[in-house]
Amino acid sequence: MKDYSNYPLLRHNTFGIDARCTRFVETDTVEETQQACRSLNGDGQPTMIVGGGSNLLLTKDFEGNVIHPAISGIETVGESQDHILVRVGCGVVWDDFVATAVEEGWHGAENLSLIPGEAGASAVQNIGAYGAEVKDIIKEVEAVEMATGRLTVIDASECRYGYRQSRFKQDWRGRFIITHVTYRLAKTFTPQLDYGNIRSRLASQGIDTPTPRQLREAIVSIRREKLPDPAVEGNAGSFFMNPVVSRDTFCRIAAHYPSVPHYDTGDGNVKIPAGWMIEQCGWKGRSLGRAGVHSKQALVLVNRGGATGSEIVTLCDTIRRDVKEKFGIDIHPEVNII
Secondary structure (H helix, E strand, O other), X not given: OEEEEEEEOHHHOOOOOOOEEEEEEEEOOHHHHHHHHHHHHOOOOOEEEOOOOOOEEOOXXXXXXXXXXXXXXXXXXXXXXXXXXXXXXXXXXXXXXXXXXXXXXXXXXXXXXXXXXXXXXXXXXXXXXXXXXXXXXXXXXXXXXXXXXXXXXXXXXXXXXXXXXXXXXXXXXXXXXXXXXXEEEEOOOOOOOOOOOHHHHHHHOOXXXXXXXXXXXXXXXXXXXXXXXXXXOEEEEEOEOOOEEEHHHHHHHHHHOOOOOOEEOOOOXXXXXXXXXXXXXXXXXXXXXXXXXXXXXXXXXXXXXXXXXXXXXXXXHHHXXXXXXXXXXXXXXXXXXX
């Protein structure tokens, strides 16, 4: 277990914000994680759990403890005729797991390729992309209860997964440290191709029926074209959640913007891409001081160089105001602002 005081968090947030925490603890095992919880509980300081830092915006130094559970390992723990169960350590880089699954013939995660972050965070955030959400392949979550150090196993049905939501972000916020996630993956490949420009990308390569590797490679190439590399330009990927609105609200917007992109949610509501609305407000590629909006994907806010977290929040608030004024819709950050 690593334990540091006055620790810099620059390497632990993809926005590239130079902030510090009072104490930083990194654990490599469940036992170390339990020990850390018991140790930190007695010092009276707030505690924040950090994974890859790809969904985090720091606006100031964190006056408290930061725990980074870095448990590794990918192992099969069960199978049936149609599915295989894969248990993954919380510290495994998410895309490394997806790559492993594709190579091993475990199917269902291909559309989630190249999403930044670690496996533990996938179960907190209910990550999703290109018509897929991780909730559909999670079987159970293992977690240490921070107040007691007790290890518990939580069935996915108890997590109340929704669009970019779970109980880990709501009533369980700050209660658990996830140590492992078990995914239920299929032995038979059933590609999801009807979201975004997946089919057109494959068609441009002369591919009609892709293999799992071809589908993964297509999604990786699409994401790399649209999203900036955090090592070059600090960002946290998609900054805003796509709003889900009533059919009446959608019809009102479509009357003024007939070509508005949208996706039926199946419950009578409609999801509208926040990036499209931000682009309609003229923000794509623009900057506000040292913070800006990515030139290829308006859903992504970027650190142009030396921006503070507060500068990025100011840009966020300005964009939200403009979208509200133009469309009458509130958009909300997906990123955790600390």
